[in-house]
Amino acid sequence: xxxxxxxxxxxxxxxxxxxxxxxxxxxxxxxxxxxxxxxxxxxxxxxxxxxxxxxxxxxxxxxxxxxxxxxxxxxxxxxxxxxxxxxxxxxxxxxxxxxxxxxxxxxxxxxxxxxxxxxxxxxxxxxxxxxxxxxxxxxxxxxxxxxxxxxxxxxxxxxxxxxxxxxxxxxxxxxxxxxxxxxxxxxxxxxxxxxxxxxxxxxxxxxxxxxxxxxxxxxxxxxxxxxxxxxxxxxxxxxxxxxxxxxxxxxxxxxxxxxxxxxxxxxxxxxxxxxxxxxxxxxxxxxxxxxxxxxxxxxxxxxxxxxxxxxxxxxxxxxxxxxxxxxxxxxxxxxxxxxxxxxxxxxxxxxxxxxxxxxxxxxxxxxxxxxxxxxxxxxxxxxxxxxxxxxxxxxxxxxxxxxxxxxxxxxxxxxxxxxxxxxxxxxxxxxxxxxxxxxxxxx
Numbered sequence: 351x352x353x354x355x356x357x358x359x360x361x362x363x364x365x366x367x368x369x370x371x372x373x374x375x376x377x378x379x380x381x382x383x384x385x386x387x388x389x390x391x392x393x394x395x396x397x398x399x400x401x402x403x404x405x406x407x408x409x410x411x412x413x414x415x416x417x418x419x420x421x422x423x424x425x426x427x428x429x430x431x432x433x434x435x436x437x438x439x440x441x442x443x444x445x446x447x448x449x450x451x452x453x454x455x456x457x458x459x460x461x462x463x464x465x466x467x468x469x470x471x472x473x474x475x476x477x478x479x480x481x482x483x484x485x486x487x488x489x490x491x492x493x494x495x496x497x498x499x500x501x502x503x504x505x506x507x508x509x510x511x512x513x514x515x516x517x518x519x520x521x522x523x524x525x526x527x528x529x530x531x532x533x534x535x536x537x538x539x540x541x542x543x544x545x546x547x548x549x550x551x552x553x554x555x556x557x558x559x560x561x562x563x564x565x566x567x568x569x570x571x572x573x574x575x576x577x578x579x580x581x582x583x584x585x586x587x588x589x590x591x592x593x594x595x596x597x598x599x600x601x602x603x604x605x606x607x608x609x610x611x612x613x614x615x616x617x618x619x620x621x622x623x624x625x626x627x628x629x630x631x632x633x634x635x636x637x638x639x640x641x642x643x644x645x646x647x648x649x650x651x652x653x654x655x656x657x658x659x660x661x662x663x664x665x666x667x668x669x670x671x672x673x674x675x676x677x678x679x680x681x682x683x684x685x686x687x688x689x690x691x692x693x694x695x696x697x698x699x700x701x702x703x704x705x706x707x708x709x710x711x712x713x714x715x716x717x718x719x720x721x722x723x724x725x726x727x728x729x730x731x732x733x734x735x736x737x738x739x740x741x742x743x744x745x746x747x748x749x750x751x752x753x754x755x756x757x758x759x760x761x762x763x764x765x766x767x768x769x770x771x772x773x774x775x776x777x778x779x780x781x782x783x784x785x786x787x788x789x790x791x792x793x
Contacts, residue, residue: 365566369499370511372565373492376447377512379551379558380488381519383454384419384481386547388617388742389527391415393631394544398462399471411471417743418475419482420735426486427727428587434491434723435586439498440565442723443491447562449484451555453477458548490727493710495565498719503657509710510653514646517703520616521642524635526550531631586724590717597716598729603772604665605733607672607765608705613738614758615698618745619683626749627686637688641695648703656708662778665712668704669770675701676762680755705769712778737765 391412400411426446434442457477463470492512500508526547534543590598616638623634656664675698682694717725748757 363501366499366501366508369495369565370508372561373496374511374515374518376443376558376562377488377492377515378518378522379554380447380450380485381516382522382554383450383519383551384485385520385523385616386454386526386551387419387457387478387481388613389523389620389635390544390547391742392617392620393527393531394540395474398540398544399474401463414743415471415475415478417740418478419485420738420740422479422482423486423734424728424731426483426488427490427731428724429483430487431490431724431727432585432587434487434494434727435721438567439491439495439723440562440567442487443495443562443565444559446484446487446491447555447558449480450488451551453480453484454548454551454555457481458545458551486731487727489730490723493714493726494723497711497714499566505711505714506653506656506661506708507650509714510649510707513649513653513706513710516706517642517645517649517699520645521639523547524639524642528632528635528639531635586721587728589721590725590728594717594721594725597776598725598732600772600776601713601716601726601729602732602736604669604769604776605709605730606737606772607669607676607762607769608702608709608737609734610737610741610765611672611676611698611762612702614741614745614762615679615695615702618742619695621746622749622755623683623691626755627683629686633688637692637695640692641699644696645699645703648700648705649707650703652704652707653711654707656711660778661708661712661715662773662776664708665705665773666770668701668707669766669773671701672705673763673766673770676766677759679762680759684755715778 395412395415399415426449430442430446457474460473460477461470489512492515493509496511497505497509530539530543530546620631620634620638623629623637624631652664652668679694679698682690685691713726713729714722716729744761745758748761749755751757
């Protein structure tokens with residue numbers, strides 16, 4: 351290898367690491383913004399913005415505004431996917447971050463129902479919609495920046511960077527809420543303490559913006575842009591919907607359980623542990639925080655394995671394991687024994703991580719570069735709205751109707767089976783980026 355070759359290899363490796371770090375940090379902060387809303391919805395938004403209703407109705411209303419963000423996500427994915435395929439990944443990542451930061455900080459400043467009446471919940475819904483637009487365009491861009499810049503044969507591992515950013519955002523969000531719940535009395539927390547995590551977003555978004563402005567477009571994207579001058583490439587979403595719609599639907603199906611169970615695990619379980627099992631907010635937040643590293647470890651492990659044995663193989667095994675974990679989760683939680691509850695949350699977190707780890711590389715490899723942002727984003731967001739957007743409301747309603755967590759367990763198992771069937775049916779094409787022996791296996 352010549353000196354010039356060594357310099358080029360070093361530059362490429364540095365670019366790959368920078369892209370991975372940028373996608374991780376930005377995604378972690380965007381999802382911090384998205385998840386603090388979920389935590390606040392479980393803990394405080396009901397009485398703040400929907401007073402005069404029963405506790406159940408207030409919780410359902412707060413979770414309904416949570417779902418609004420998921421309705422907006424496909425729209426954000428389509429719009430930013432279009433411009434991400436036509437203009438570039440970087441510009442859309444910056445745009446999504448600005449949208450998310452603006453909406454989150456404004457929620458932190460928003461007067462409640464007692465101050466401005468019905469305008470409060472209306473504005474809350476609007477801002478939640480803006481959050482959804484931002485995060486809808488975030489995932490596809492972050493994934494493509496990481497995978498398209500990854501070294502050959504390591505797309506799975508590098509693609510795990512934005513995936514790990516998701517539980518990192520959850521961890522950060524709950525680490526901010528935890529001291530507030532410990533050191534503030536309930537009246538102070540309800541009055542203004544819950545706003546602190548939202549306002550803190552301004553600082554975090556500034557850090558992420560500084561990192562993202564230094565990112566570069568990948569050589570693969572620049573090449574595809576130069577080669578894609580036909581009419582279809584000018585409207586990537588049309589090509590996706592006409593030529594790749596089956597792939598989009600099946601990709602979304604593989605994600606329904608991962609996202610749906612994860613949101614119930616992150617949001618609904620906080621309320622369930624407090625109201626039904628008799629534990630404090632602090633205890634439930636601590637359990638969630640302690641289980642997040644297992645979630646992240648599952649992502650890293652399965653992403654690494656996907657580079658060795660194939661995305662589809664790892665995804666199928668992880669999806670089958672999720673069916674089992676989903677069946678065991680609530681029976682273990684209902685023991686109301688802290689070590690057993692921690693085992694349930696850590697085990698489910700690790701399994702969810704194993705499902706999510708290879709997802710970035712798998713979704714990016716399903717679509718050609720010219721429509722990759724649009725295709726991957728749409729598939730991801732369809733799974734998100736059918737999974738995570740509805741899960742907390744469905745779980746709350748099922749328990750209210752049946753009085754038992756077995757109904758929620760049945761729901762978990764059902765969507766886990768849907769995702770397992772989806773990955774079994776989905777055809778995952780071979781790619782030159784993976785080791786030759788994997789391409790020969792056709793997985």
